Amino acid sequence: MRSLWEISIILVMILSACGGLAGEPEIVATMPVSQSAAHTQTPDVLPDTMPNLEMGAVVYQTNCVRCHGESARGDGELVLNGQIPPLMDFNSGERQAQSSPVEWFDIVTNGRLETLMPPWSGSLSNTERWAVTMYLYSLAYSPQQISAGETIYQASCAECHGENATGTSEAPAIAGIFERSDSAAAQLIANGTANMPAFIDFSAEEITNVIAYLRTVGSGTLSSDSGAEIDEAIEPTLGTISGTVINGSMDGVIPQNMVVQLHVVDRSFNEQIIETRLNSDGTFRFDDILIDPNHGFVATIFYQGSYFTSDFIPGDFGMTQIDLPITLYEPTNDPSVLRIEEITAQIFADAESLQVVEIITLTNMSDHVFIGEEAISSPDRITLQFPLPEQATYLDIGDERYRISDDGQFVMDTQAVLPDKPHIVHLGYTLPYDGSVILNQQMPYPFAGMINVLIGTDGVVIQSNQLQPLG
Template sequence: MKKRNRLSIAALLAFLLSACSFSLAEDITPPPGLQQQVVESSPVPVSTEALFPLVAPDPENGAAIYAQSCAPCHGETGLGDGSQAAELPNPPAPLGDLEFARSSSPAEWYTMVTRGNLDRFMPPFNSLTDSQRWDVVAYSFSLSAPPEAMAEAGELFQANCASCHGEDGSGTQDGSDLTDLEQSAAQTSEDFYQIISQGLDSMPGFEDELSDAERWSLADFTRALGFASSARMVAQVTPTPSETGEAVEEPGAVTPEVEAAQEITSGIIRGQMVNQTGEDLPDDLVVTLHAFDSMQLAGTYTTTISADESFTFENIEMSAGRIFVASTEYNGAMYGSDIVTVEEGVDEVSISIPIFGTSADTSVLTVDRLHLFFDFSIPETVQIIELYLISNPTDRTVVASEEGGSVLTFDLPEGATNLQFQDSVLGERYIETPEGFGDTEVVPPGMGQHQVLFAYEMPYERGIDYQKEFDLPISDVVVLLPEIVVKFKSDMLDDAGSRVIEG
């Protein structure tokens, strides 16, 4: 008989106020339909002065991460119009809005990605490495500063700033290093605009020499100089020898290497399935290729595998710096390749997609963290939201024991009604069971990648005794509830403090 874990919580009504302070919780994904009535208050300040990356963030690497993890809410162009935005109680931040981006610093956005933002019901992304978080921050800033605008700003920089700060912004004896994110990660474009306009220490102001639009353009460019793409931006606008009066070869006298690089306009992506299933893959298995160029989604292509489980994409543009990611769906699971970046002069790229064998043994799965939200905004009712972050530490994808069956099952407390899901409904991904519901989605290998988020309602008068049993071992349980509205008791949980949330 399977051993089950029990959690017991008692919540008693204290008194109702419109302002709510919530018990501290992290790694939280926006719960469906959650609404809290709160009054304005000052959030707990979080210092970002000491936050900076050890290596220059690369927005091109961040493009693929953004497409997978951020675009569903924030939208492809960062205007808050993603496919899941309508499901959120508050609109996602408009990262691609120029005014919004100018008021934010890289350190602030890095903090949001790392810790989440409960004010906006944004989850943290602790599954990303430190460098990946900085990369996606760099890409997010690029959404409001397209390459054309950066090229024009680069010309302004060369004409007005390079003599002191260097052509690449790395500084000279007369000017500071603008690429040093240890000094600038906490600065916004608004901060740089003020310095450019008014000057700082020995640096003169340019309020009389440059228009307002030109100073803002320079501020955006300066903020981006610490990113890896800044070298490419500067290279595009650095004066050529003819512009500086130096000797230059006659037109057409280019070196063979440069001419060859210019001739490469298309190439081939050769891929291979790394088949760990122990069985042949179907001949019609579809592979999808996503291309990212200049930090934007440049194209999507599809093909099928060959008899030897290889695949080929032909006549694909191979511009230097372009990023490719390939993926496929097999037996209900998505599998993807590593990110591949095209180098200068390359017209053929190799890529591989691992596909794992399957197992119906759910005992190998663990719940890294369970989040419980208690919402008392509906009279005589409590809405309970449960979020599971599940890991599969093995090299096999966990599947249902029978076709069309549940991979995992979740019991609901007696009296639970109005069951809701974040990403599906009963009859699709989720199916009804006698005690609750089952999740039919398979669980591929990976740590903390599988999420299940659902909500339900229970009657509430002056108290509730909440008890649940769980099939999987749980490392941590985090509870979020209005501490002024209710009193909370449990012998199994510790108080982690509180946080004030603004609506």
């Protein structure tokens, strides 16, 4: 591991013959990876039950919209302003036909370098990653398809596989729902197996509808027509939402009499906030809360300059109690607890300018939350500062989390860095470019990982004594 407080990335870029934008960015150089930053395979862990699509929708809106767009059509603001390459439309169904949910889950977990997709294995739980995976996978299915598929399934499949596809004594639950693409699942239904007859009388459309139903059954479907009928037939219940606040810092204490907020979020992402006080033993409780399957719940607390949150839990019919524990941490402003684990830079060039987009992944090695010393406006503080290269102009990505210094030389991140979770920073800037340029960028925190450089313009050549060329 490099022990330098500051690492300087020096690249010489020469435009040998500008051929326009390449279709897929080429990974042209990389700094050797440390053992801690090596790619790990996705654990062979499949969900025991169908992931909850409402949870997936919240995860998506919280973490993915700026790249993939509000409706997941690949038209997020970072795509529209050219900072990342065009992305797929999850609503089209083309990728669902070609690849399985477990392949999508692997991308969510480990990221995809060539499209600047960061890994979410450290930021999202296994449950949250499966939820957002299946939420995106299900976007290609219409309510009409799901409803038609349920009718066919109940008439032709439920007797053996069970009303909700969970299995009976006659046949097990539907197998391979996560491991097969839509095309592979369609072939299985049409051709059968040694233990299941071939459904040769089903049309291609009917098979597609059955698959749509199987992908969403029991998953809190956001748009199922049959679900709307159930909503009217079964009344939501009043219940209790409670939790315990613990301090994850060894020298920490449990705050007394602090405000805990319960955020109730509906399917349209409208929010209601209810408040209570923390008890002396660190517990909190909200009574007589309407636990509706159309709502999700998350608890937050503000402590020592930072917000701390529970997991997001969707409601369900018959649910009368939800547990929302919160872990908070004591603050620190000691930068020695930080490590840069990975830097991925994508470079585009035209005749006059060079555009650089970076994803910087940091880790907080301590058991304290890292916050900055300088307050901007409550509750924002300058947490991290990254100097821009000389003559660089900051690309505003429209996220209020980031600020630019008055002199235009530093990009400032206001988000606190939690312990043991990847902290991802998006950074973009342009440089004047007349055929060649030297890019010298300082990284002000200890570096312990990999640097990847991707070229998005044909004809650009990189020269560097620090990076190793690939291919």
